Amino acid sequence: MINIKIDSRKVTKGDTFVAIRGFNVDGHSFINKAIENGATRVVVDRDVDCSIEVLKVKDTKQWLTNYISKNYADEVNEMDIYGVTGTNGKTSTAYFTYQMFNLLGKKAAYIGTIGFYLPDGTRTELPNSTPDILDTYELLLTAKEMGAQSVVMELSSHGLAEKRVKGIKFKGGAFTNLTHDHLDFHKTMKRYLNAKMLFLKQLEGPIVINVDDPYSKYWIQKYDKCITLGKCADDYTILNYERIHAGTRLRFKASGIKYELEINLIGLFNVYNFLTSLAIVHLAGYPLDDILKIAKDVYPPPGRCDVYKVGDAEVVIDYAHTPDAMEKILDVFSSDVKGRLICLFGCPGERDRTKRPVMGHMATTRCDYVFVTTDNPAKENVDVIIGDILSGIKADNYEVELDRRKAVSKALKSLEKGDVLLLLGKGHENYQIVGTEKIHYDDTEEVKNYINNMKNANK
Numbered sequence: 369m370i371n372i373k374i375d376s377r378k379v380t381k382g383d384t385f386v387a388i389r390g391f392n393v394d395g396h397s398f399i400n401k402a403i404e405n406g407a408t409r410v411v412v413d414r415d416v417d418c419s420i421e422v423l424k425v426k427d428t429k430q431w432l433t434n435y436i437s438k439n440y441a442d443e444v445n446e447m448d449i450y451g452v453t454g455t456n457g458k459t460s461t462a463y464f465t466y467q468m469f470n471l472l473g474k475k476a477a478y479i480g481t482i483g484f485y486l487p488d489g490t491r492t493e494l495p496n497s498t499p500d501i502l503d504t505y506e507l508l509l510t511a512k513e514m515g516a517q518s519v520v521m522e523l524s525s526h527g528l529a530e531k532r533v534k535g536i537k538f539k540g541g542a543f544t545n546l547t548h549d550h551l552d553f554h555k556t557m558k559r560y561l562n563a564k565m566l567f568l569k570q571l572e573g574p575i576v577i578n579v580d581d582p583y584s585k586y587w588i589q590k591y592d593k594c595i596t597l598g599k600c601a602d603d604y605t606i607l608n609y610e611r612i613h614a615g616t617r618l619r620f621k622a623s624g625i626k627y628e629l630e631i632n633l634i635g636l637f638n639v640y641n642f643l644t645s646l647a648i649v650h651l652a653g654y655p656l657d658d659i660l661k662i663a664k665d666v667y668p669p670p671g672r673c674d675v676y677k678v679g680d681a682e683v684v685i686d687y688a689h690t691p692d693a694m695e696k697i698l699d700v701f702s703s704d705v706k707g708r709l710i711c712l713f714g715c716p717g718e719r720d721r722t723k724r725p726v727m728g729h730m731a732t733t734r735c736d737y738v739f740v741t742t743d744n745p746a747k748e749n750v751d752v753i754i755g756d757i758l759s760g761i762k763a764d765n766y767e768v769e770l771d772r773r774k775a776v777s778k779a780l781k782s783l784e785k786g787d788v789l790l791l792l793g794k795g796h797e798n799y800q801i802v803g804t805e806k807i808h809y810d811d812t813e814e815v816k817n818y819i820n821n822m823k824n825a826n827k
Contacts, residue, residue: 369506370440373402374432381406386432387413395428436501437535444508445537448518450648451571452480453564454544454578456693457641458497458522461544463669464645465520471662472654477511479504480522481687482669482796486514498527501534508536518652525563533570540573540651542644546583547692561586576604576647578640597647598640604647609639611704614675618642622656629663634673635700637693642666671795673697676815679822680785681707685811687795689716689743691726694792698734707786708736712779713793714772715757717748717801724753725760735790737782738766741775743793744801772800776814791815 373379374386376398385402387395387410399410399418409421413428425431452462459481466485469476475487479499484492484507498504498521511519523541527533546561561583568575568591575591577584580598588594597604607619607626615632618639631642645666646659668674674685684701688694694713702709711731715724731738740757742750750770758768769775772794779789791811798810 369509370436370502372432372435372502373407374500374502376402376405376407379405379407381408383407384409384411386411386428387416388428388432389413433501433531433534436505440505440509441535441537444505444512445535447508447512447516448539448652449508449536450518450520450652451523451533451538451541451567452520452544452644452648453523453525453528453541453567455547455690456696457544457637457644458524459669459687460638460641460672461542461644461648462520462522464642464666465648467666468645468649468654468659468662469518469520469652471665472649472658474517475515476518476520477507477514477516478520479507480520482671484510486511487516488514496527497522497524498532501532504532504536523564523567525560528566529563536570538567538571538573540575540648541567541571542576542578542648543567543581543584543587544578544640544644545581545692547690565590574651576644576651578644580640595647595651597644604643606639606643609636622647622650625656627656627660629660631663632667634675635696637696637700638668638673669796671797671812673700674812676819678780678783678789678815678819681783681787681789683780683783683789683791683815685791685795685815687797688713688790688792691723691730694727694730695734697790697792698730701788701790702734705786705788707784707788709734710737710739710779710782710787710789711735712739712741712775712789712791714741714743714745715753715793716743717745717750717753721756724756727760728757729760729762732761732763732766736765739775739779740766740768741772742770742800743772744797746801747803772809773814776811777818780815780818 372384374388379385379402385407403420411423411428411431413425452458462478462480466476466478470487478485481497483494574593574595576597577587577594578598579596579601595603599606605621607621609616609618615630617630619628633642649659650656671685671687676683686697688697745753754768794811799806800809
């Protein structure tokens with residue numbers, strides 16, 4: 369693999385250690401540790417006194433980006449690489465595409481929010497949707513070594529802006545939508561959009577565009593290989609959809625032909641995600657009829673609209689952590705709830721504060737009752753986070769419980785016949801970040817434990 373490291377703990381004999389200045393730590397402080405672990409060269413951006421070869425450069429992060437892309441891009445680009453970008457739907461769309469390729473016999477890997485998946489389904493957790501460039505290239509090389517012919521990647525705005533995928537040539541991909549998020553980093557929606565559209569500079573094939581999203585016009589104006597998808601689209605047109613049991617019956621049109629199928633997914637947002645994946649795979653050369661045959665074997669990623677029966681009620685676990693994502697899942701379950709619609713959510717610390725009151729207002733306006741709690745507060749004052757959420761609430765149908773485990777327990781115990789409880793924001797995550805500590809916590813685990821306890825109590 370690549371004999372360069374940016375984490376001194378991962379250094380082995382003969383490696384080059386690149387000292388990068390991060391937000392919280394400076395890699396230059398760990399040079400001695402890297403040498404102890406076997407580094408034979410260090411790359412720095414200031415004068416240092418050490419016993420091994422030193423390469424001083426103007427910007428170590430830029431040096432790493434250029435070195436990795438120059439020396440390893442040709443090798444990873446021997447695979448067919450697809451990118452999916454957008455605010456919401458990246459994970460599901462990329463994961464569906466990964467599944468479809470494998471089900472159709474093309475060995476594929478996936479890199480994104482829920483981890484790194486190899487063709488055989490082996491999974492490794494990742495720190496970011498789009499990891500740093502060193503990790504990204506190492507993952508791609510690992511995928512290639514394990515026989516992957518294609519890789520489907522989530523492309524975050526941060527990852528694109530910070531050139532974490534520099535040198536990668538994308539054979540195709542998709543834009544799902546653009547909604548309020550990450551303005552702590554991008555400041556304005558225009559800059560957020562521009563960061564997403566950096567994808568086009570490395571795209572060589574067609575991109576599937578959700579034309580029902582108002583930002584789609586900017587992509588269509590700038591790129592001549594756009595394939596349209598949506599209710600108003602010319603290429604892949606959503607005709608109708610309806611919920612059936614734990615899935616959806618979908619009707620769509622492509623190339624003038626109407627198709628109907630059943631999928632194991634719930635909600636319009638998942639119709640968009642699934643059909644986008646179908647379009648990517650179709651454009652990759654697979655006949656629609658072949659794709660439709662394997663549709664029944666495509667399942668949602670963990671933590672995305674997972675539905676559990678709890679007595680005579682339903683509990684839904686979903687990663688929704690933006691106003692748009694919250695609104696979409698509220699739309700799905702408010703339409704046919706027989707009892708009360710209950711929501712539990714929080715907002716992450718050290719992230720976009722402007723979305724917090726919006727989500728507080730939306731939850732209490734759309735739901736019968738709301739539990740406001742924590743969601744990875746990190747180093748931000750919890751009272752500030754909750755205060756931001758409450759500033760958007762005008763009703764009194766809520767309560768605050770800072771301990772998320774206790775909040776989930778209260779919400780589960782409150783369920784009555786026909787109720788639907790939405791546990792939002794954590795999804796697949798099995799931790800809470802409090803201060804600088806990562807503490808084990810899992811919404812799914814809490815729900816499953818509660819269900820098991822109910823069963824044992826009824827024996």
